[in-house]
Amino acid sequence: MKIIxxxxxxxxxxxxxxxxxxxxxxxxxxxxxxxxxxLSQVKQGDVVAxxxxxxxxxxxxxxxxxxxxVVVVPLTIDTAHEHDYFFESAFVDVVIQNSIVKRRTHNxxxxxxxxLRIKHHAGLVLFSTGTTGRPKAILHDLTLFLKRFETxxxxxxxxxxxLFDHIGGINTLxxxxxxxxxxxxAEARTVESVLETCxxxxxxxxxxxxxxxxxxxxxxAVPEKVPSCLKVITYGTERMDQPTLDELCKLLPTVDFxxxxxxxxxxxxxxxxxxxxSLYMKVGGEGVxxxxxxxxxxxxxxxxxxxxxxxxxPFDAEGWYDTKDVVQVKEGFYKVIGxxxxxxxxxxxxxxxxxxxRVALIYPNVSLVQAVPxxxxxxxxxxxxxxxxxxxxxxxxxxxxxxxxxxLQPHMVPKRIRIENVNVGHRFKKx
Numbered sequence: 366m367k368i369i370x371x372x373x374x375x376x377x378x379x380x381x382x383x384x385x386x387x388x389x390x391x392x393x394x395x396x397x398x399x400x401x402x403x404l405s406q407v408k409q410g411d412v413v414a415x416x417x418x419x420x421x422x423x424x425x426x427x428x429x430x431x432x433x434x435v436v437v438v439p440l441t442i443d444t445a446h447e448h449d450y451f452f453e454s455a456f457v458d459v460v461i462q463n464s465i466v467k468r469r470t471h472n473x474x475x476x477x478x479x480x481l482r483i484k485h486h487a488g489l490v491l492f493s494t495g496t497t498g499r500p501k502a503i504l505h506d507l508t509l510f511l512k513r514f515e516t517x518x519x520x521x522x523x524x525x526x527x528l529f530d531h532i533g534g535i536n537t538l539x540x541x542x543x544x545x546x547x548x549x550x551a552e553a554r555t556v557e558s559v560l561e562t563c564x565x566x567x568x569x570x571x572x573x574x575x576x577x578x579x580x581x582x583x584x585x586a587v588p589e590k591v592p593s594c595l596k597v598i599t600y601g602t603e604r605m606d607q608p609t610l611d612e613l614c615k616l617l618p619t620v621d622f623x624x625x626x627x628x629x630x631x632x633x634x635x636x637x638x639x640x641x642x643s644l645y646m647k648v649g650g651e652g653v654x655x656x657x658x659x660x661x662x663x664x665x666x667x668x669x670x671x672x673x674x675x676x677x678x679p680f681d682a683e684g685w686y687d688t689k690d691v692v693q694v695k696e697g698f699y700k701v702i703g704x705x706x707x708x709x710x711x712x713x714x715x716x717x718x719x720x721x722x723r724v725a726l727i728y729p730n731v732s733l734v735q736a737v738p739x740x741x742x743x744x745x746x747x748x749x750x751x752x753x754x755x756x757x758x759x760x761x762x763x764x765x766x767x768x769x770x771x772x773l774q775p776h777m778v779p780k781r782i783r784i785e786n787v788n789v790g791h792r793f794k795k796x
Contacts, residue, residue: 373712
């Protein structure tokens with residue numbers, strides 16, 4: 366059964382809206398019956414890049430493309446400067462933007478894409494954030510990816526904060542569709558706009574990132590501007606710091622904070638936080654296995670990607686994926702303390718960049734921080750610290766340095782503090 370037909374049956378007797386967009390409340394039947402993009406140029410097995418966001422036209426076009434058994438590449442305008450690279454890496458045949466369909470000419474093929482064409486399966490290409498090199502093109506068998514939504518699960522009225530090109534954003538959309546939930550499209554991804562949208566439309570769940578939550582906390586919006594309808598805040602895609610979580614839990618005692626964990630390479634894995642104020646979590650779910658080798662988390666998942674389209678396979682011979690996440694283990698729970706790339710070695714003494722950042726975030730008027738290693742001719746490496754003050758706030762570098770020296774071991778103390786904005790990408794992750 367095609368996905369639009371399947372969803373029409375699920376939503377047949379439901380009289381409330383599926384999507385709230387720009388203040389308009391739309392039932393699924395209204396979205397499915399609207400005039401859509403002319404897809405007559407699109408053929409089964411094409412790789413189709415669709416540039417958009419969670420609006421009615423883009424959602425319907427996405428579903429129609431899945432029914433055509435194409436490989437879908439969801440993109441946003443925020444990454445326009447990289448689109449040519451994405452088109453080449455994913456072997457894109459068709460580009461759809463603003464309802465305009467354009468075919469591209471190329472003579473390249475890839476065995477993973479060919480395997481989907483033979484099976485008449487839809488595919489999904491997502492791109493890594495590219496923090497350690499050029500973004501990797503991650504290909505999933507979308508026909509298999511959709512099977513996880515066959516089991517009904519509870520849903521909350523959710524704001525789709527995570528973007529159209531993010532596995533979390535796609536997962537939120539599909540979870541809501543298959544479980545008769547309500548998704549509210551974010552009008553703008555600013556603290557003020559997100560919280561106002563949550564208030565206006567009685568949003569119950571906010572899936573977001575630690576960086577956005579830190580900005581929300583530092584904006585002064587918490588707790589006064591956080592609406593009482595908000596029941597759950599989930600955070601993931603990057604490491605959360607304990608001081609931020611502690612402060613949020615204290616200021617918002619009725620909100621349940623839940624950590625999420627996943628990588629586009631592995632599909633969606635299920636996570637259970639030890640407690641609302643704990644960074645320890647259990648990682649698992651159907652078809653998911655975990656193990657820790659040399660303090661680094663490895664995962665084996667049945668819902669993993671087919672592979673990269675522009676890079677060698679990251680899986681070992683037994684199918685294990687090295688997440689590069691350094692973890693602490695406690696009674697079956699994992700706490701991510703950083704990435705392998707975050708390990709800093711000063712004169713043979715190793716520590717995580719997160720240990721320096723955790724202390725710096727306690728200092729008054731500090732909004733965001735980033736500890737980075739620098740080459741040192743004597744000690745091999747030393748630490749430099751980027752500090753972004755709160756809006757209207759001021760941070761004295763000398764006083765902050767004295768604060769850090771009191772609380773950090775000597776080899777962990779930064780050699781230099783720079784007061785400047787920390788680079789945050791379009792997905793609200795530090796980069």
